[in-house]
Amino acid sequence: MSFDMEPWEADAACVGQDPDVFFTGSDEKAAVAVCASCPVRAECLALALRKGFEFGVFGGYTATQRKTMRRKKGASAYV
Numbered sequence: 001m002s003f004d005m006e007p008w009e010a011d012a013a014c015v016g017q018d019p020d021v022f023f024t025g026s027d028e029k030a031a032v033a034v035c036a037s038c039p040v041r042a043e044c045l046a047l048a049l050r051k052g053f054e055f056g057v058f059g060g061y062t063a064t065q066r067k068t069m070r071r072k073k074g075a076s077a078y079v
């Protein structure tokens with residue numbers, strides 16, 4: 001898993017937010033609500049699906065939701 005910064009991350013709606021909300025699953029509804037207005041949501045979701053991030057909320061989707069997406073399409077669809 002890579003945590004290198006992507007160029008679009010500076011525009012993310014979660015910049016300055018409590019990272020625990022996004023990465024620990026402590027409040028998935030709050031994280032998803034922030035993502036809903038994020039201008040780089042599509043890029044974020046694509047990255048999370050491509051990298052197979054197993055935890056947290058990315059692109060407005062929980063880890064469980066992303067796992068289902070990858071299973072339905074096949075992980076190779078996101079490479």
Ligand code: SF4
Pocket residue numbers: 012013014015022034035036038039040041042044045057058059060
């Ligand atoms: S979609 Fe959500 S997690 Fe991804 S960059 Fe935007 S606010 Fe952050």
